[in-house]
Amino acid sequence: MRFLWLFCAVSAIAGPITYDVTVDTSSISGTAGSLDFNFNPGPLVTQFASLQILNFTSDGALAGNCPCGIGDVTGQLPSTLTFDNGTGFNDYFDDFTYGDTISFAVSLFGPALSSPDGVSTSGSTFAFSMFSDPVGTTPVLTTDTTDGFAFTIDVNLDGSTTVNNFSPETTVVAADAAGVPEPASFALVGAAIASLCLFLRRRARPLPGDFKTH
């Protein structure tokens, strides 16, 4: 019985939300530029969240002039990068000579996504930018000429995420979209599991009516 409740608790924790990112960089192939990733909290009370950059692949060349991270960032591309929103500025910036494509996955996880506390007042935001210069001043492959973001992902207060894509050359799609439920789906699934647990728990002990039959 104790094992059964443990199972139910674990089931209530949602998995990461993952996006697959692909960028067609063929128009700037050969350009010695730079890439920037940052994941920061908001200016009010922010619940903890983490993010990983996974499976970074490209026919371009990373300079690897690292350390490249500032704040709560670990790892080095093309290996996995892990961010969390524990400090105000969590950034990874590296020189990069563009090839024809870049692809990677962005995986978001942590309490802000799996169990929103309902009292936090700020979300967190991930931003990815590409530049045509090594110092990161001239953005490329984006229509966001003001800030230079290729795309951003907001972690919302209800645990959902919102993608804002400013780059026609970039696709950002939920990994296994069918497996990335909306918050309402989480609620439905949670309710179903809870009902199942209650049902099984009830089945595990005699019911008052059962005594009557003896």
Add this chain to the structure above:
Amino acid sequence: MASKREVNLIVSALLLVSAYAFAQPPGYQKPDPPFYTFDVPLDINFNITQPPCMSVDGNVPAYVTATTLANMPSGPGAANLAPCAAGSSFASSGSIFVNPPVNFNDSGNTMTISTTDTTAPSYSPAYGPNWTGATGVTYEQQFYAPPGSQIALSYLINGNGYVTIDVVSPCPDPPGDCVVGSTGATPTYGAFTSTGLPGASPTPIGAPTANNAVLKLPPFTVSSMGTYVVGIWVTTGFQYPFPYNQAPYSISVSAGCGIDATLGNNGLDEITGVAWPTLTTLLSQSATLCGYSGFDWQQWITNLPCPNPFEAAVPGNLPFANFCPSPTLTPFALTAGNSGFGSTSAPFLDAPQGGYTYAIVSVADQWDPLGPYNPYPFYTTAGIAETPGALVPAWVGDPPGFVPHPVNFENKMLYFYDGPSDACLDTAGPLLPAAAAALLARRALDCGGSTSTAPPGSYIGFQTSLVGINTDGSSGPPLFTWTWTDTFNGTAGNISSLVTKYPVDPGSGVGNVSITSINGVPVPPIIPPTQVSTTASGLAYSRVTKTFDGTVTLTNISGITLTTPTSFQLVLNSLPTGVTLVNSMGTFNQCPYITIPALLSLTPGQSVTIAVQFSNPSNATINFTPEFYAGSFQ
């Protein structure tokens, strides 16, 4: 020997002074004036090509405008000063001090503050295009002053070269009515060299460096309303033209007594303030600069309805009118303003001379004997406010918890705190059943009956000032003043209180603090956080703009439609040091704000989202306290 440039400077300034010195009416008797100080950081790195003008009809709030001129008018040119003519220009006498002429083209920089306003305006224009090679620049500050104002100015000059400050009046209406500032026989009030010392030789000793020099103008009194001009003339030697050895290339000028203040927690159930020195490092240094032994707060109760539980420990120190009229349910209670029972009375100091009956010192210290806590005439006992780290004395019945020290250990901050509570206020709002029952019990003790309250809508009114402590222990004139109201009807430390040092008891009542004016400038109504929620996105860092960008969403969580006659404002209070709001539309109470465009009402449940953009060179964690106002800031 004085150089030709210096001779010209002195002669010109003498002409200016002599032109106006005799405008003072014969037999003029200096009134007992209100005392105004300016604490206005100015930056001469900008220009207003069309100086804004001001009404001289006396119907406008006192204010200051500023402009940078190519040259300080002097000699016959001074007669051309016409600051009240729209689009006025200020004639140059062809000074030799500018080579090439300083010719700024920036525009639109106007500050509008009251003569009592010590709020620092912020400027962000780029450095002037023609500074390179200039050897002299002038800054002219104009201010409108009501009759009888006493003006004292001191300036912090950071730059190289020499500085001259002239105070003249262009006599706006009619000519001859204005008073020249009593600035002495010579128009030169200071000069600084690489030593940074005022009054030193005007000849640079070696290459000048950017220095701070405090130059003080003696107080002077104006006899009629009008526009007065302070000209600040900063020159360097030809061998050291601007910009020279300055980083950044700027000359900042601030005026005032060297202390400024800001407020916090507006809209909540407590209010905080903090004052800090602007011209010096330590509070005590600033106090010395201003001729005081220290700084303190002084608070007046301007409105206190009956019934209430507040009684003076020495009733004889207050006029009869300051006691609740008979018959009331608490006949010995104090009152001010509208008693709610048909009488009115003058404000009284909080705490009154002799203190309150509820605040009794339980452990004597060097400043406070056993007995009623009696900081009169201040809000905090003067000795405590002058001593870094000193604590407000323990009172009988003090609950455990935070005990404040009005001055921090570093002697750099003077704090103000108050969380007034009055169970007799009939403030509407939800309470948990236990708290509601406790409130009834408190009213039975404090208000003459569990169902006895002050009239609905009643509030306690306050006027609080930052003041200097004179060496004789008396209070100096207000340096920073705000008015505010409080409607909180719970308790602080389980009692109703006025002077207090403990936070209110959470959930013990409803109501909030509302600041109504700062330095005479009305503050629009704040919408408390119980009516509007504030949420924010994360902040994405842009390497292009070098800013942290995000959004803030405001949602009406009340059951009523919130309206404004002009616009809503979001104030970002308590931003960390070094963090600035790039898309700020101005400052209020030293804090940046954003005007929400094209929104005059917010229906229940409706949200509005606005962009925020922060500069944060040190990559600090950005946070702020949101304040939402229904109305424009003047």
